[in-house]
Amino acid sequence: MAYSNKVVEKFEKTLKDPEAASVGRWKPGDEDFDKVGTGIVGAPACGDVMKLQIKCEDQDGVKRIVDAKFKTYGCGSAIASSGQLIDMLKGKTLDEAKEICNKEIVDILELPPIKIHCSVLAEEAIKKAIIDFEDNDSHRKHNQ
Amino acid sequence: MEPIYLDYASTTPVDSRVIDKMKDCLSFDGNFGNAGSRSHSFGWKAEELIEESRLNVADLVNCDPREIIFTSGATESDNLALKGAAYFYQDKGKHIVTCKIEHKAVLDTCRQLEKEGFEVTYLETDEFGAVTPKQVKEAIREDTAIVSLMHLNNEIGVITDIAKIGEITREKGVLFHVDAAQSAGKIPIDLNELKVDLMSFSAHKIYGPKGIGALYIQRKPRVRLQALFHGGGQERGIRAGTLPTHQIVGMGECFKVAKQDMVSDYKKINSLKNRLYDGLKDMEEIYVNGDLEEGYPGIFNLSFNYVEGESLIMALKHIAVSSGSACTSASLEPSYVLRALGRPDELAHSSIRFSFGRFTTEKDIDFTIDLVKTSVHQLREISPLWEMYQDGVDISKIEWA
Numbered sequence: 001m002a003y004s005n006k007v008v009e010k011f012e013k014t015l016k017d018p019e020a021a022s023v024g025r026w027k028p029g030d031e032d033f034d035k036v037g038t039g040i041v042g043a044p045a046c047g048d049v050m051k052l053q054i055k056c057e058d059q060d061g062v063k064r065i066v067d068a069k070f071k072t073y074g075c076g077s078a079i080a081s082s083g084q085l086i087d088m089l090k091g092k093t094l095d096e097a098k099e100i101c102n103k104e105i106v107d108i109l110e111l112p113p114i115k116i117h118c119s120v121l122a123e124e125a126i127k128k129a130i131i132d133f134e135d136n137d138s139h140r141k142h143n144q
Numbered sequence: 145m146e147p148i149y150l151d152y153a154s155t156t157p158v159d160s161r162v163i164d165k166m167k168d169c170l171s172f173d174g175n176f177g178n179a180g181s182r183s184h185s186f187g188w189k190a191e192e193l194i195e196e197s198r199l200n201v202a203d204l205v206n207c208d209p210r211e212i213i214f215t216s217g218a219t220e221s222d223n224l225a226l227k228g229a230a231y232f233y234q235d236k237g238k239h240i241v242t243c244k245i246e247h248k249a250v251l252d253t254c255r256q257l258e259k260e261g262f263e264v265t266y267l268e269t270d271e272f273g274a275v276t277p278k279q280v281k282e283a284i285r286e287d288t289a290i291v292s293l294m295h296l297n298n299e300i301g302v303i304t305d306i307a308k309i310g311e312i313t314r315e316k317g318v319l320f321h322v323d324a325a326q327s328a329g330k331i332p333i334d335l336n337e338l339k340v341d342l343m344s345f346s347a348h349k350i351y352g353p354k355g356i357g358a359l360y361i362q363r364k365p366r367v368r369l370q371a372l373f374h375g376g377g378q379e380r381g382i383r384a385g386t387l388p389t390h391q392i393v394g395m396g397e398c399f400k401v402a403k404q405d406m407v408s409d410y411k412k413i414n415s416l417k418n419r420l421y422d423g424l425k426d427m428e429e430i431y432v433n434g435d436l437e438e439g440y441p442g443i444f445n446l447s448f449n450y451v452e453g454e455s456l457i458m459a460l461k462h463i464a465v466s467s468g469s470a471c472t473s474a475s476l477e478p479s480y481v482l483r484a485l486g487r488p489d490e491l492a493h494s495s496i497r498f499s500f501g502r503f504t505t506e507k508d509i510d511f512t513i514d515l516v517k518t519s520v521h522q523l524r525e526i527s528p529l530w531e532m533y534q535d536g537v538d539i540s541k542i543e544w545a
Contacts, residue, residue, distance in 0.1 A: 043544030045489035051528035
């Protein structure tokens with residue numbers, strides 16, 4: 001399967017320097033874990049699982065994504081799509097992040113039709129992570 | 145750097161000894177004649193070369209050269225054997241026995257025959273990919289006409305006990321077809337001893353050209369086939385079409401070389417496989433697909449759990465291998481062979497087939513070991529499944545969306 005240079009570049013960068021590519025995790029017990037939302041999408045039997053975490057902070061009354069991390073099991077384009085999503089997320093408000101559409105990833109990475117599901121997975125991951133964050137956030141407020 | 149070629153089960157480069165012979169059959173100065181031309185020396189010379197090649201093919205598998213028919217490859221041989229016999233013997237019975245991990249050339253042909261009113265039993269294999277003689281015996285019915293099994297599986301290297309199975313089919317009076325595309329020239333085949341009625345061969349798997357193969361059709365007891373191609377009556381009317389002299393000479397020569405080199409090739413390949421396995425076996429969560437002890441060593445299939453096969457192939461860009469991952473196939477399904485072995489889908493997605501051959505070196509293997517270890521480590525570092533495994537989470541218990 002021939003990949004676009006964009007996918008190959010993103011994939012190889014991620015492998016070579018995972019930390020710089022925002023590969024990683026926040027786990028319970030970590031400082032600020034209460035500011036993290038997690039979205040896991042896909043299934044091992046289907047050949048891709050994407051785990052996205054976003055860290056959000058209140059800035060001037062709006063929730064903003066200040067950092068994000070991911071881990072992905074899947075083909076080269078799934079890994080590249082996750083990395084691309086991360087690049088698009090950082091600094092966005094939650095409302096802005098909700099508007100992210102898989103089509104943007106397809107265009108940037110020049111994904112062929114057979115790989116479009118990788119970008120769909122990325123869109124689902126951010127949507128799920130936001131829902132998770134908002135759920136946690138409302139619980140937190142409720143408990144205060 | 146040029147990638148290291150470890151995909152010999154897919155195809156092989158043509159041996160220089162073979163190329164030299166083929167070159168002599170193309171130009172005006174060479175033997176370009178049509179073997180069907182009976183009226184002049186150009187035709188006679190071509191015919192002579194073809195008969196010499198037929199003898200070389202027959203010699204490797206110990207049969208009568210008159211039992212060898214040239215085709216365009218093993219796919220055509222499988223089609224001719226199965227359809228040709230099914231049509232010819234349909235009054236005897238319309239039931240065929242085969243196995244779930246056969247090559248698509250056999251499985252798809254069987255599917256077509258099903259559409260035409262034949263009935264097919266697809267045998268299961270054990271966890272190593274083997275079909276037992278007992279299973280075959282139990283599957284044969286009154287109306288069974290053909291049993292078709294492969295000798296050496298192309299994905300996992302498992303070898304079928306065709307000697308014992310042939311005893312059963314012969315006793316029951318059922319035709320036995322063996323797809324030997326992967327085995328001829330790599331492991332011994334003695335058709336004088338084996339009770340096999342039809343056997344398919346390919347040239348390009350053993351350092352010959354693509355586009356040429358052969359079908360062995362036993363003379364005693366005589367096996368009859370209905371032809372699929374009609375035309376000039378070549379190959380005793382069983383397979384019409386002008387004989388491609390250069391291709392046939394290439395096949396004859398590669399079979400001749402294979403006979404000379406089989407023992408030394410096998411020894412070398414076995415030691416390369418052991419070297420690769422020794423280099424990788426201490427890695428965590430790897431699984432051998434197939435039979436490590438009894439299988440053919442030139443096909444070595446491994447699953448690297450928690451790493452997806454296509455991403456691994458991408459990371460292993462300096463070596464040419466293939467994967468059972470869905471992403472490398474057009475169908476988006478992971479390998480049907482590995483699934484038939486009872487491997488969970490995620491292990492099928494994580495599989496890599498290494499296949500080595502005559503031109504593989506120890507240096508190639510050492511490079512491969514290092515690259516595989518590094519790449520699997522890198523991909524596991526970014527794999528959420530590996531993270532869960534490290535945390536002690538049982539992934540099979542998770543309900544995935």
